[in-house]
Amino acid sequence: MIRAMGTRPTGLSSAAFTLTVLGAIMTTAFLSPSGTALGQDADSGNGFSHVETVVSDQGVQAYLASSDFVPVVSINFAFDGGIETDPAGKEGRANLVTTLLDEGAGDIRSQEFQRRLADLSISMRFSAGIEEINGTLYTTKEHLDEALDLLALALTEPRFDPEPVERMRDSVAGAIRSNTGDPGWIGRRAFLERVLGDHPFARPSRGTMESLMALEVDDLRQFIEERFTRDALTVAVAGDITADELGPALDRAFGDLPASGEPAEVPDWEPPEPFSTVVEWQGPQSILMLAQAGISRDHPDYYAALVMNHILGGGGFGSRLTEEVRERRGLTYGIGSGFYNTDVANLLMVNSSLAHGNVVPALDLIRQEWATMREDGVTQSELDDAKRYITGSFPLQLTSTRDLSSMLLSMQLQNLGEDYIRERNALIQAVTVEDVNWIANSLLDPEALSVLVVGQPPEEFSADETISAREIVDRELGR
Numbered sequence: 001m002i003r004a005m006g007t008r009p010t011g012l013s014s015a016a017f018t019l020t021v022l023g024a025i026m027t028t029a030f031l032s033p034s035g036t037a038l039g040q041d042a043d044s045g046n047g048f049s050h051v052e053t054v055v056s057d058q059g060v061q062a063y064l065a066s067s068d069f070v071p072v073v074s075i076n077f078a079f080d081g082g083i084e085t086d087p088a089g090k091e092g093r094a095n096l097v098t099t100l101l102d103e104g105a106g107d108i109r110s111q112e113f114q115r116r117l118a119d120l121s122i123s124m125r126f127s128a129g130i131e132e133i134n135g136t137l138y139t140t141k142e143h144l145d146e147a148l149d150l151l152a153l154a155l156t157e158p159r160f161d162p163e164p165v166e167r168m169r170d171s172v173a174g175a176i177r178s179n180t181g182d183p184g185w186i187g188r189r190a191f192l193e194r195v196l197g198d199h200p201f202a203r204p205s206r207g208t209m210e211s212l213m214a215l216e217v218d219d220l221r222q223f224i225e226e227r228f229t230r231d232a233l234t235v236a237v238a239g240d241i242t243a244d245e246l247g248p249a250l251d252r253a254f255g256d257l258p259a260s261g262e263p264a265e266v267p268d269w270e271p272p273e274p275f276s277t278v279v280e281w282q283g284p285q286s287i288l289m290l291a292q293a294g295i296s297r298d299h300p301d302y303y304a305a306l307v308m309n310h311i312l313g314g315g316g317f318g319s320r321l322t323e324e325v326r327e328r329r330g331l332t333y334g335i336g337s338g339f340y341n342t343d344v345a346n347l348l349m350v351n352s353s354l355a356h357g358n359v360v361p362a363l364d365l366i367r368q369e370w371a372t373m374r375e376d377g378v379t380q381s382e383l384d385d386a387k388r389y390i391t392g393s394f395p396l397q398l399t400s401t402r403d404l405s406s407m408l409l410s411m412q413l414q415n416l417g418e419d420y421i422r423e424r425n426a427l428i429q430a431v432t433v434e435d436v437n438w439i440a441n442s443l444l445d446p447e448a449l450s451v452l453v454v455g456q457p458p459e460e461f462s463a464d465e466t467i468s469a470r471e472i473v474d475r476e477l478g479r
Contacts, residue, residue: 051408051418054243056250059259062235063408063418064246067401071141073239074405075151075253078132078413080232081264084200090219092207094227096172097220098126098133103164105153110164113150122147124154130201130342131264132234132413133227137253138402141240148253155228156256160217169213172206179206180473184353187287187454189472190279194452195291199269201342210478229261230254236408239401269344272450278463279454279472285333286356286455290366292448294339294346295439297414303427304435305339305443310386311378311436312369312444313337313350318385320373321350325365331358335366348443359457367446374444377437391425 048065055061086093102117102124104110117124123138124147135155139147179185189204196202206212233254237246271293295305313321313336326332335352354362398407411420453461454469473479 048238048404051411051421052243053418054237054246054250056247056255058230058251058255060230060233060235060250060254062237062246062250063412064236064241064243065238065404065408066240066242066246067238068240070401071240072401073137073139073141073144073147073237073241074401075137075235075237076134076405076409077136077233077235077254078129078134078409079227079229080132080234081227082129082132083203083205084130084266085223085227085264086200086203086207089211090207090215091203091211092172092205093215093219093223094128094133095206096168096212096215097158097223098128099168099172100160100164100220101126101135101154101158103168104159104161105150106157106159108150108153109159110161113154116146116150120146122150124151126154128205130205131266136402136406144241144249145252148249151253152256155224155254158220158224160220165217165220169215172212173209176204176206176209176212176476180476183281183283183287183454183469186279186281186469186472187289187452189476190277190454190467191289191291191452194275194277195272195347195450196269196345197272199267199344201266201269201345204476208476208478213478225258226261227264229258231260232263233257234409234412236405236412238405238408266344271345274448274450275452275465276450276463277452278457278461278466279452279469280456280466281454281469283455285353286359286453286457288332288350288352288354288359288362289452289454290350290363290449291340291347292445292450293443294341294348295443296346297341301435301439304431304439307383307386307390307428307431308373308378308436308440308443309337309339309348310390311382312373312440315386315389318389320369321366324369325352325362329361329365331362331365335362356456357458359453359455360461363451363461367449370444370446370449373440374446375441377440378433380433383431383433383436387428387431391428394425 048067051063051065053061054064083094102113104113108116116122120143121140122143123136125136127134135151137147137151192202207215235250235254237249241249274292295302299305311320313319316322316336317327319336321335321337325335332352332354335350337348337350340347340349350366352362352366398404407421411417453463457463
């Protein structure tokens with residue numbers, strides 16, 4: 001069974017006891033550091049000097065990075081509870097809701113709502129994540145009030161008229177059909193189902209064709225009533241707005257939401273035993289996916305793990321996996337590793353695409369690199385190179401007002417604190433060889449790697465089970 005991480009013994013220095021960093025990108029399961037050294041020269045002169053917390057009269061709280069350098073305002077926000085809250089048989093509900101929030105609200109019908117956004121150059125976007133519903137509002141300072149009013153309507157009085165509902169349902173159905181022709185998507189679906197079992201996190205974000213067609217307007221309204229409450233709301237703002245101006249703006253956008261609601265309930269997850277699965281797919285190449293227990297975002301050694309993964313497989317052409325499996329042996333078109341983190345599941349994953357006949361030698365090399373790093377650790381030179389890249393690229397990840405508001409939202413969702421942007425690089429720099437080698441020895445386990453292959457691996461590849469991609473496709477399409 002996937003084993004849980006322990007805590008490091010005393011006596012070893014670590015940057016990670018102070019703060020933890022944002023975990024993983026859900027779609028690809030690869031970690032990419034983001035953010036910027038706020039107020040430094042690399043911030044492209046945008047004028048931001050500090051992050052502060054603003055609380056409105058109605059109790060809406062937001063992180064703010066204020067600057068009048070450019071007359072724009074960017075707002076990122078999230079409501080707790082996303083795809084995980086879709087009821088069985090109603091998968092795709094959260095996603096369909098987010099496609100319809102800007103398709104008419106209040107007494108404004110869909111086309112008129114879209115026209116007003118376009119005429120005032122307002123960008124309003126919504127998306128459904130596993131654990132949150134995310135939204136963004138980007139507007140000029142001149143049209144901020146109109147943008148806030150439209151956002152308030154979208155959140156409190158979405159129309160869900162028949163024409164846009166069916167139009168967006170058809171659009172989602174088209175995406176489901178398109179996904180079933182993608183071996184990478186099939187691999188991710190099969191892998192998450194195998195790892196997460198019947199946990200809500202394993203459900204398809206868009207639903208299946210059957211569950212999508214079963215959704216009714218009452219289901220969509222129920223979601224709005226249950227999830228869109230002020231106590232479930234997190235807000236971040238950047239741009240040309242002061243703290244005094246932001247308080248009333250927060251109430252203008254979010255003040256009409258119910259004050260509280262029932263929190264999203266997520267069941268516990270029981271890790272599976274390591275497995276080896278083949279998904280038969282008739283295509284020109286195979287997709288190889290591996291996973292073992294990862295490390296939580298609040299673990300005291302997360303920064304050391306971040307650096308370790310960069311050296312192992314998260315650093316592109318500078319990583320060991322790319323150097324050994326692709327560059328020296330020519331066994332893959334591309335390979336990378338990264339963390340997959342949710343509130344209940346933490347995994348370290350590898351993803352690669354390769355010729356069918358290269359599956360077995362590539363898998364052997366991956367396991368060998370896993371064991372080598374576990375037993376021998378990393379060198380000082382590797383550590384220095386990794387820290388130089390991670391810290392040096394940090395400011396380049398955040399060069400716009402939109403990027404900054406997005407980062408401020410992540411800082412709150414991950415409980416990183418207002419000073420995260422200023423502190424992050426120092427915490428990376430404080431990671432030592434001993435820190436990385438301890439976490440590598442504690443975390444990496446080649447025998448615990450679960451393996452899934454989509455394609456036609458050679459006969460010498462030993463699998464516990466073989467399933468047909470057609471089974472997954474038929475289920476998604478309701479056939």
